[in-house]
Amino acid sequence: MQNQVPCFSSLVKQLALATAALLLVCLHPLCAQGPSVVSDNFELNDSHFHLTNYIQQGTDIHDFLKIMGTKVGRVALFGIPLQQQWSYQNSGDFAPTYYLQSDSPLYYYSFTDAYIAMAYRSLPPAQQARIDPMITGFNPADMYAADHIRRVLQTFPGVFTGIGEFTIHKEFVSSKISGETASLTNPALDRLLDFAAEVGLVVLIHNDVDVPFPKEGAEPVYLDQMKALLKRHPNVPIIWAHCGVGRVIHPIKGHAAMLESILSDPALKHVYFDISWDEVAKYIVSTPETLRVSADLINRYPDRFLFGTDEVAPASQEKYLRVYYQYEPLWKALSPETSAKVRKENYERLFDEGRRRVRAWEAANAKQHDSQ
Numbered sequence: 609m610q611n612q613v614p615c616f617s618s619l620v621k622q623l624a625l626a627t628a629a630l631l632l633v634c635l636h637p638l639c640a641q642g643p644s645v646v647s648d649n650f651e652l653n654d655s656h657f658h659l660t661n662y663i664q665q666g667t668d669i670h671d672f673l674k675i676m677g678t679k680v681g682r683v684a685l686f687g688i689p690l691q692q693q694w695s696y697q698n699s700g701d702f703a704p705t706y707y708l709q710s711d712s713p714l715y716y717y718s719f720t721d722a723y724i725a726m727a728y729r730s731l732p733p734a735q736q737a738r739i740d741p742m743i744t745g746f747n748p749a750d751m752y753a754a755d756h757i758r759r760v761l762q763t764f765p766g767v768f769t770g771i772g773e774f775t776i777h778k779e780f781v782s783s784k785i786s787g788e789t790a791s792l793t794n795p796a797l798d799r800l801l802d803f804a805a806e807v808g809l810v811v812l813i814h815n816d817v818d819v820p821f822p823k824e825g826a827e828p829v830y831l832d833q834m835k836a837l838l839k840r841h842p843n844v845p846i847i848w849a850h851c852g853v854g855r856v857i858h859p860i861k862g863h864a865a866m867l868e869s870i871l872s873d874p875a876l877k878h879v880y881f882d883i884s885w886d887e888v889a890k891y892i893v894s895t896p897e898t899l900r901v902s903a904d905l906i907n908r909y910p911d912r913f914l915f916g917t918d919e920v921a922p923a924s925q926e927k928y929l930r931v932y933y934q935y936e937p938l939w940k941a942l943s944p945e946t947s948a949k950v951r952k953e954n955y956e957r958l959f960d961e962g963r964r965r966v967r968a969w970e971a972a973n974a975k976q977h978d979s980q
């Protein structure tokens with residue numbers, strides 16, 4: 609049924625009022641900093657999304673905005689810093705698109721940051737407001753990594769909110785990267801996190817808490833190093849991707865207790881976890897017991913978990929949101945307040961603050977691009 613058509617002059621009047629309201633809103637000084645989107649009508653925000661894959665190909669950002677549609681309000685968006693080399697010596701005419709498809713190395717592909725920045729800049733302001741681009745194209749084993757991040761911020765001011773997802777320990781991947789292997793104890797990592805603190809960047813780090821196929825009952829190999837690193841950088845909001853779970857790093861017995869040892873530590877109150885990745889979702893919803901333990905932990909620390917998809921270059925909304933739907937039992941098991949925080953509000957709090965601080969740093973550290 610169609611509503612009665614209102615008369616033309618009342619339409620014009622309504623339109624004029626709406627335009628005036630819009631003008632008033634946009635004259636507000638906050639508008640100049642890239643307004644936060646009122647996402648009340650959206651179901652979720654995504655704190656972990658790869659626009660491109662291991663050979664730097666992916667979804668066109670304009671298509672991606674359509675895929676977000678009316679469901680996803682905001683997205684922390686990045687490429688993948690590592691490029692899989694196509695070595696003719698190794699795979700001949702077979703062109704690998706994933707790191708498991710070739711024995712040849714991965715290397716840091718810094719141009720990803722320029723690519724992401726230009727993609728973001730091609731969007732109209734209202735769509736830009738829904739995206740938080742992240743810098744990833746640096747080698748965390750390089751003392752100069754912090755300088756790369758500074759250069760990206762000064763070359764593309766007004767774009768980025770944080771850094772990551774970058775990786776320290778990840779099964780199969782770490783050992784495939786050319787050059788020195790990244791480590792949680794490398795001062796290069798401290799230098800870049802010190803810089804993140806100075807700027808106010810949100811940090812998203814991938815670090816498997818353990819090696820593949822660990823010995824039953826043994827302490828996760830990288831837990832102590834990770835805690836020490838986190839404690840050395842109390843002024844940076846750090847999101848630990850996938851709650852530390854890796855592909856063949858099955859959640860250790862007592863994974864929830866391990867997470868709680870971090871969540872309950874006042875020296876680690878700047879640490880957050882994302883529950884992105886279908887492998888994590890699979891584990892959380894696998895039995896009534898895992899679901900109960902997970903929901904109980906998240907309900908007790910509702911401000912410390914963020915939803916993310918960890919999708920790579922999806923072609924449709926259905927593919928993009930499969931992890932979100934996989935979590936249906938979890939959304940039901942959480943209290944409504946906790947569910948809203950994990951799906952949306954924690955993202956807004958962290959990334960709004962990140963945007964505000966990074967824009968302020970950029971304004972204070974603007975670089976003149978003159979021809980001297």
Ligand SMILES: [Zn+2]
Pocket residue numbers: 656658773918
């Ligand atoms: Zn990821």
